[in-house]
Amino acid sequence: MSLVVCCSFTGAPGVTTTALGLALAWPRDVVLADCDRDPAQVIEAGYLRGVDLGGRGLAPLARAHRERRSLGDELPSQLVPLQENGSRVRRFLPGFAHPASATVFAPVWPEFAASLAGLSSQGTDVIVDAGRVGRDGLPAALLTEADLVLVVLRSTLRSLAAARLHLLTLSEQVAALAAPAELGILLIGPGMPYSEAEIGAHFGLPVIASISHNPHASVLTDGRPEPRRFGDGPLMRSYRTAAASLSSRLLRREAVLDAGTASDWARMTEPMAVPR
Numbered sequence: 450m451s452l453v454v455c456c457s458f459t460g461a462p463g464v465t466t467t468a469l470g471l472a473l474a475w476p477r478d479v480v481l482a483d484c485d486r487d488p489a490q491v492i493e494a495g496y497l498r499g500v501d502l503g504g505r506g507l508a509p510l511a512r513a514h515r516e517r518r519s520l521g522d523e524l525p526s527q528l529v530p531l532q533e534n535g536s537r538v539r540r541f542l543p544g545f546a547h548p549a550s551a552t553v554f555a556p557v558w559p560e561f562a563a564s565l566a567g568l569s570s571q572g573t574d575v576i577v578d579a580g581r582v583g584r585d586g587l588p589a590a591l592l593t594e595a596d597l598v599l600v601v602l603r604s605t606l607r608s609l610a611a612a613r614l615h616l617l618t619l620s621e622q623v624a625a626l627a628a629p630a631e632l633g634i635l636l637i638g639p640g641m642p643y644s645e646a647e648i649g650a651h652f653g654l655p656v657i658a659s660i661s662h663n664p665h666a667s668v669l670t671d672g673r674p675e676p677r678r679f680g681d682g683p684l685m686r687s688y689r690t691a692a693a694s695l696s697s698r699l700l701r702r703e704a705v706l707d708a709g710t711a712s713d714w715a716r717m718t719e720p721m722a723v724p725r
């Protein structure tokens with residue numbers, strides 16, 4: 450099973466909303482982990498509408514680490530339901546509860562990331578909202594455990610200009626790993642104005658999935674009331690399509706890696722050249 454890290458560079462393109470939409474549409478059991486080092490508690494206040502989560506999340510895991518308790522044992526008790534009564538088990542790990550918490554979490558990342566990977570080896574996929582990449586990249590331990598790192602971009606010039614400035618930091622960090630995760634783009638609003646093919650060719654990275662641009666995203670982000678047929682509407686359909694294609698891609702990649710090497714997979718998935 451797989452661990453997917455979602456991140457961005459600047460400008461709030463929609464990482465949290467997309468990670469949540471994917472988790473709600475994921476075709477297997479899934480945990481959505483809020484690992485944004487700049488906490489905003491968007492899911493707690495928005496989609497979960499301020500429900501009391503009993504102080505669960507990364508803070509008790511940091512405490513457990515200080516007390517030398519196993520994070521693998523502790524993690525399941527920190528998860529809260531993301532959706533009741535679904536065909537799949539969808540759970541949420543709340544993030545940091547204080548703006549400075551990420552700084553003191555530095556020694557915890559390796560064991561914490563390994564415990565997320567432990568969930569994925571027990572048959573639950575993990576989607577991480579890693580927030581903005583930052584000047585020094587993402588926590589190395591998260592990248593080490595990742596199978597796929599998705600940079601969330603809009604197709605606007607503003608979003609692409611930021612990617613041009615910051616992508617190198619992340620791609621160098623991923624490339625330096627002993628077993629690099631696949632790095633790709635998740636595009637929100639393809640064709641507004643740039644297309645998937647143009648963006649993929651420009652950055653030399655595959656656009657692995659796209660989500661439609663849709664004002665009803667605020668149902669997920671802000672917990673606004675669902676309009677009629679929201680579940681079957683274009684936004685949720687686009688999360689379902691992306692989730693199905695990402696999860697089957699992850700299974701195919703796992704099979705190729707079991708049989709061969711990361712370069713076999715890279716050759717199979719090179720972005721297509723755009724005719725000029």
Ligand SMILES: Nc1ncnc2c1ncn2[C@@H]1O[C@H](COP(=O)(O)OP(=O)(O)OP(=O)(O)O)[C@@H](O)[C@H]1O
Pocket residue numbers: 457460461462463464465466467485489491580581637638660661662663664666667670671
């Ligand atoms: N598919 C979409 N279509 C239209 N708007 C969207 C879409 N996805 C997210 N948004 C909107 O983009 C805004 C930012 O969303 P979100 O908080 O998820 O961004 P973020 O990248 O996580 O930001 P931050 O860097 O602050 O964590 C919200 O208003 C949200 O509703």
Ligand SMILES: [Mg+2]
Pocket residue numbers: 464465466485491580
């Ligand atoms: Mg966010």
